[in-house]
Amino acid sequence: MKIVGEIKNIYRETIKEHFASAAVFMLAMLIYAVNCGGTFNSFYNGILGDILNGSAFSLIGLSLGILLCEAFYLYKKNSDSQYKPFNAKTTAFYIIASLVAVLAFGQNYLVVNTDFVKEFLGDKSTLYTGLSADICVFTLITLLCLSIFFFYKRSNENFEGYAAKAFCSLMKAELVYTIIAIGSALIVFAFDELIFDTYRLNLSERVQILLIGLVQFPCAVIALSRTKDSISQFGKIVLTYVLTILESIAFVIIYGYIIKILITWKFPSNEAFSILTGLFAAGIMIWTMALGCSQGFIRKYIRIMPFIYIPFIILQGMCLYMRVSEYGFTKSRYMGLALIVFEIVYFGIYTYRFFSEKDIISSVLFVIIIVAFIMLFFPKINMYSVVTASQRAVIEKCFKLGDDADNALKSRAYEAFHAIKKDGGFAGNKYLEKKLSDEQIDILRSYSDISDDSSSDTFYVYSDRNVDKIDVSDYDELYYINKNYGSFYDESLDLNYDLEMLPLYNGDEVIGIVNLQPLADKFIELDKKDLSMESEHASELIKEPIELMDGGILIISGLDIRGDYCDADCIKYIDLRGYVLK
Numbered sequence: 001m002k003i004v005g006e007i008k009n010i011y012r013e014t015i016k017e018h019f020a021s022a023a024v025f026m027l028a029m030l031i032y033a034v035n036c037g038g039t040f041n042s043f044y045n046g047i048l049g050d051i052l053n054g055s056a057f058s059l060i061g062l063s064l065g066i067l068l069c070e071a072f073y074l075y076k077k078n079s080d081s082q083y084k085p086f087n088a089k090t091t092a093f094y095i096i097a098s099l100v101a102v103l104a105f106g107q108n109y110l111v112v113n114t115d116f117v118k119e120f121l122g123d124k125s126t127l128y129t130g131l132s133a134d135i136c137v138f139t140l141i142t143l144l145c146l147s148i149f150f151f152y153k154r155s156n157e158n159f160e161g162y163a164a165k166a167f168c169s170l171m172k173a174e175l176v177y178t179i180i181a182i183g184s185a186l187i188v189f190a191f192d193e194l195i196f197d198t199y200r201l202n203l204s205e206r207v208q209i210l211l212i213g214l215v216q217f218p219c220a221v222i223a224l225s226r227t228k229d230s231i232s233q234f235g236k237i238v239l240t241y242v243l244t245i246l247e248s249i250a251f252v253i254i255y256g257y258i259i260k261i262l263i264t265w266k267f268p269s270n271e272a273f274s275i276l277t278g279l280f281a282a283g284i285m286i287w288t289m290a291l292g293c294s295q296g297f298i299r300k301y302i303r304i305m306p307f308i309y310i311p312f313i314i315l316q317g318m319c320l321y322m323r324v325s326e327y328g329f330t331k332s333r334y335m336g337l338a339l340i341v342f343e344i345v346y347f348g349i350y351t352y353r354f355f356s357e358k359d360i361i362s363s364v365l366f367v368i369i370i371v372a373f374i375m376l377f378f379p380k381i382n383m384y385s386v387v388t389a390s391q392r393a394v395i396e397k398c399f400k401l402g403d404d405a406d407n408a409l410k411s412r413a414y415e416a417f418h419a420i421k422k423d424g425g426f427a428g429n430k431y432l433e434k435k436l437s438d439e440q441i442d443i444l445r446s447y448s449d450i451s452d453d454s455s456s457d458t459f460y461v462y463s464d465r466n467v468d469k470i471d472v473s474d475y476d477e478l479y480y481i482n483k484n485y486g487s488f489y490d491e492s493l494d495l496n497y498d499l500e501m502l503p504l505y506n507g508d509e510v511i512g513i514v515n516l517q518p519l520a521d522k523f524i525e526l527d528k529k530d531l532s533m534e535s536e537h538a539s540e541l542i543k544e545p546i547e548l549m550d551g552g553i554l555i556i557s558g559l560d561i562r563g564d565y566c567d568a569d570c571i572k573y574i575d576l577r578g579y580v581l582k
Helices: 002-017 020-035 044-078 086-115 115-155 159-194 203-225 233-264 271-292 297-308 311-327 331-356 361-378 383-404 407-423 427-436 438-450 452-456 517-528 535-541
Strands: 458-464 478-486 503-507 509-514 553-564 571-581
Touching: 002 020, 002 203, 002 503, 020 044, 020 203, 044 086, 044 115, 044 203, 086 115, 115 159, 115 203, 115 427, 159 203, 159 233, 159 271, 159 361, 233 297, 233 311, 271 297, 271 311, 271 331, 271 427, 297 311, 297 331, 311 331, 331 361, 331 383, 383 407, 383 427, 407 427, 407 438, 458 517, 458 535, 478 503, 503 571, 517 535, 517 553, 517 571
Parallel strands: none
Antiparallel strands: 458 553, 478 571, 503 509, 553 571
């Protein structure tokens, strides 16, 4: 009965304080549940499915925008007795926050998922997809950080105390959701086994989607919004002792690694940066929450834990410098630099907090927003501009030397070209279009034969298109095929099929034989030309039907090919989707 009481309390508080955001989020989950499994995706050439899914995704954004408005309203209501919730300024804030949220999420769905927008954008589709995702991610980060900030201000706790209580409340609330989710899954399973098989109805998936809106979202919001309950003794022990001891053990291991570097004078491995990143991400949460519920001697130790981490920043800098000095900036390396800058700013804030005792750690939330904006959008120093500026130097050096450039430099020039195309965004595209001629781009692509990347890496080329209409007037039978050949995950396994005589299956029955080798060769050529990540190029290759060796045609709606250049039988996996007409 206790869990029933917890659920009743959650719904009572949700209806009282967060009804609008919870209702909008629930509506989004309801739409997703209705269209689960693509129920309406085939209606009106897929337009109805796009409308439903796009509406649901936009409503998720709107719910987060409304949540920010609710957080701001509750904070002002508690802190200012003269607060007027619907004056001109606050009303404008509510409208702008909600509008920005719904537009950011809505445009992302349109650009990423709808074919007519991709066709309109043409060759720039990939670039706009990246920009659209950046806008959506930045909006999400901003909404969440500001909402948490106003929840914290409303709590009248210091930030560490709020973080500890919010974390414990969140764990307790999510436990309630997990119990209900497991229970409902077992009920559906029993119903499937004993009464009626609902596999084709996607009943289990629909129930779980609805539970996200009915239970998980309200649980999470109330846990972050209301932190009146004190932390249990068990929670204090976990936060104050268990997690801090584990983090401290990790500190000892890293210091041992630093000593090893000093003794052997062997520079840190690439994995060290990832380990230190995880250690910082865990540490900033652990010591922040532990300071919110600890007392006595252990609190004194926890207060100095951040200072113990500071030398690790030097190790992170060494790891990053080694990669950047040799290979230049990529997105991941730029993010590594951004992380180091964030860590330096954070420890500056923490040091001030340590000596002044002022509650300013919450300003880290605004630092996160600022760093995200600089990374994604700030002119000249955003990640795309920095990657382009870093890699173009290699290309220009190679062309400057001309025939005197050795194979190592040519290989690096190709890798730089690849990095600009992949990670350069609009800045990189502008450089390639305005500064390099078509002849120079062809020369760079020709260097792929001497690039270590293309001769030793795996490749993956995918294609997909909508088949809206099929003329069956000259045929008697129509089959839908969806067949995987080989293993997607185990690259050591061979394909075990002859691409020149590939069998097409309808269930276990072979319904035709096709020569897929010419098409596969064209896909591999796309990868060698560094066009494999631009799916519109591969999609062009599958538009024409392929004649079957035993009569009939194959109309491909999707084809994914994966393999390894190092293996003689380089193609390891094929995912073929389409229609056979006989």
